[in-house]
Amino acid sequence: MSSQPKKFTVGDYLAERLAQIGIRHHFVVPGDYNLILLDKLQAHPQLTEIGCANELNCSMAAEGYARANGASVCVVTFSVGAISAFNGTGSAYAENLPLILVSGGPNTNDASQFHILHHTLGNSDYTYQLEMAKKITCCAVAIPRAEEAPRLIDRAIRAAILSRKPCYIEIPTNLAGATCVRPGPISAVTEPIASDRDALKAACAAAADYLDGKLKPVILVGPKLRRAGAEKELLKLAEAMGCAVAVQPAAKGMFPEAHPQYVGTFWGQVSTDAADSIVHWADALICVGTIFNDYSTVGWTAVPDIPLMAAEIDHVTYPGAHFSRVRLSEFLEGLAADVTYNNNTMLEYNRLRPDPRQVHTAAPEDALTRKEVTRQVQGILTSNSTLFVETGDSWFNGIGLTLPAGAQFEIEMQWGHIGWSIPASFGYAMHFPTRRTIVMVGDGSFQVTAQEVSQMVRYKVPITILLINNRGYTIEVEIHDGSYNKIKNWDYALLVQAFNSTDGHAKGLLANTAGELVTALREAEEHKGGPTLIECTIDQDDCSKELITWGHFVASANARPPKGRHDD
Numbered sequence: 001m002s003s004q005p006k007k008f009t010v011g012d013y014l015a016e017r018l019a020q021i022g023i024r025h026h027f028v029v030p031g032d033y034n035l036i037l038l039d040k041l042q043a044h045p046q047l048t049e050i051g052c053a054n055e056l057n058c059s060m061a062a063e064g065y066a067r068a069n070g071a072s073v074c075v076v077t078f079s080v081g082a083i084s085a086f087n088g089t090g091s092a093y094a095e096n097l098p099l100i101l102v103s104g105g106p107n108t109n110d111a112s113q114f115h116i117l118h119h120t121l122g123n124s125d126y127t128y129q130l131e132m133a134k135k136i137t138c139c140a141v142a143i144p145r146a147e148e149a150p151r152l153i154d155r156a157i158r159a160a161i162l163s164r165k166p167c168y169i170e171i172p173t174n175l176a177g178a179t180c181v182r183p184g185p186i187s188a189v190t191e192p193i194a195s196d197r198d199a200l201k202a203a204c205a206a207a208a209d210y211l212d213g214k215l216k217p218v219i220l221v222g223p224k225l226r227r228a229g230a231e232k233e234l235l236k237l238a239e240a241m242g243c244a245v246a247v248q249p250a251a252k253g254m255f256p257e258a259h260p261q262y263v264g265t266f267w268g269q270v271s272t273d274a275a276d277s278i279v280h281w282a283d284a285l286i287c288v289g290t291i292f293n294d295y296s297t298v299g300w301t302a303v304p305d306i307p308l309m310a311a312e313i314d315h316v317t318y319p320g321a322h323f324s325r326v327r328l329s330e331f332l333e334g335l336a337a338d339v340t341y342n343n344n345t346m347l348e349y350n351r352l353r354p355d356p357r358q359v360h361t362a363a364p365e366d367a368l369t370r371k372e373v374t375r376q377v378q379g380i381l382t383s384n385s386t387l388f389v390e391t392g393d394s395w396f397n398g399i400g401l402t403l404p405a406g407a408q409f410e411i412e413m414q415w416g417h418i419g420w421s422i423p424a425s426f427g428y429a430m431h432f433p434t435r436r437t438i439v440m441v442g443d444g445s446f447q448v449t450a451q452e453v454s455q456m457v458r459y460k461v462p463i464t465i466l467l468i469n470n471r472g473y474t475i476e477v478e479i480h481d482g483s484y485n486k487i488k489n490w491d492y493a494l495l496v497q498a499f500n501s502t503d504g505h506a507k508g509l510l511a512n513t514a515g516e517l518v519t520a521l522r523e524a525e526e527h528k529g530g531p532t533l534i535e536c537t538i539d540q541d542d543c544s545k546e547l548i549t550w551g552h553f554v555a556s557a558n559a560r561p562p563k564g565r566h567d568d
């Protein structure tokens with residue numbers, strides 16, 4: 001290729017591998033330890049550099065990009081940058097996303113010469129960052145010599161792609177431009193590990209047998225389904241079985257809501273569409289990529305009390321059996337071929353199915369409420385929408401919505417970092433510029449990562465942000481109240497316009513009434529040259545009843561007294 005540099009370097013090697021695995025945008029914050037590396041990445045014709053305001057946001061933007069693209073990269077400088085980026089890397093770990101965290105590192109001569117360097121802890125041991133990274137990635141490598149770069153870069157990227165977890169690659173500042181061999185075939189990095197044929201066959205046959213002995217099977221879908229790339233195969237299994245299909249809150253949208261077998265979101269007392277009635281009636285629960293944590297089980301009150309059959313990303317476990325090296329998509333497809341049709345739970349659910357909710361439409365002059373915001377968001381969702389819902393009451397407001405076929409839903413429920421939705425939606429929209437990205441975010445969360453709106457302005461990304469201003473940390477109020485749950489109010493609409501400076505096109509709008517929100521949403525839809533933030537002011541005590549119920553149970557789980565030897 002004529003555009004390729006004559007001298008091929010470690011930086012070029014990384015750039016080529018990133019392009020080969022489908023990365024088209026890399027999220028960066030510069031610093032003197034990574035500048036040569038950034039030059040090399042910039043020089044690659046298939047990579048576009050996206051600058052971020054800080055490394056926390058940069059890592060979260062990459063986290064969002066990985067949701068859209070399947071993998072992502074975040075490039076930062078040593079320690080001052082990387083340690084902030086560890087937060088988004090933790091999110092990628094918790095949320096099962098292959099985010100490649102790349103950090104510049106000290107010159108390879110400095111450690112042996114006992115030099116004290118800037119941006120470090122002030123001693124000459126520079127291994128601490130690599131050691132920290134090992135805990136929050138599936139594979140962490142530091143390149144000691146250019147000759148080792150191909151092996152270590154390939155190892156880290158392969159581990160990330162196969163395990164759907166982040167990896168860490170540290171490239172010393174004097175190695176990014178060092179001569180390196182060219183990469184070999186990319187299949188050596190990306191080729192998936194196939195299921196063990198015998199284990200797969202045995203798992204499907206045993207699962208079909210197990211289900212034959214049950215009368216009331218239900219499928220429960222969890223967030224790892226999409227990470228395993230097995231949504232189509234799940235649909236096949238569901239249709240072959242004919243049974244009810246519920247989703248966990250973090251898996252909303254992973255099974256089509258318009259499908260006749262969809263029975264809602266299961267999370268105990270705050271379930272939607274009476275999903276809990278049918279899940280509790282089941283005598284077999286096929287859990288596909290599920291995560292049972294204190295939030296999804298509503299403070300451990302909604303742990304199903306029947307034996308679970310758990311189909312995971314790379315293994316299957318259920319009462320009396322375990323099969324390793326079975327890929328989820330292959331297992332679901334194989335079981336779909338072996339299983340017997342049994343729609344008992346669907347017949348029962350159709351008798352339990354709640355009537356469609358009557359939603360009151362507010363008059364234009366009515367003060368804005370949470371319910372009215374949610375009703376209007378429902379009205380703008382189309383097959384082309386992606387809805388991001390932030391930690392806070394936005395979770396409950398978003399989960400209560402009905403997704404039209406094709407609409408996507410993004411939530412970060414395992415990590416639960418307030419502020420995630422702003423950079424993550426930005427990263428996501430860089431991959432999907434023609435989808436309409438809509439964010440529901442609280443005032444407290446917005447304050448954590450507000451700067452990243454300025455990148456939406458810079459890159460002219462038309463995201464619609466509904467900022468729900470209830471003057472504080474309401475979800476925390478429901479879990480445990482105190483003066484720390486109050487925050488300083490901002491003029492959010494004005495702030496967003498400040499990001500415009502002389503050349504930006506963000507819109508900041510304020511909606512105090514139902515009518516003002518209608519007008520603002522219309523303006524947002526027509527505005528294509530940058531983001532539109534609509535500050536929706538609601539009363540401080542206006543929150544969903546699901547949040548209150550859930551908050552009470554989570555608070556009791558948090559408050560369990562320690563169990564010591566004397567309490568046994």
Ligand code: DPX
Nearest residue numbers: 392393417418442443444445473474475476
């Ligand atoms: C905290 C949370 O305003 O939403 O709807 O008012 O609750 P609501 P806001 O965005 O407030 C969010 C706030 C403070 N959680 O209620 S959920 C603790 C927390 C966290 N992440 C980080 N720090 C603290 N989840 C980074």
Ligand code: MG
Nearest residue numbers: 442443444472
């Ligand atoms: Mg709030």
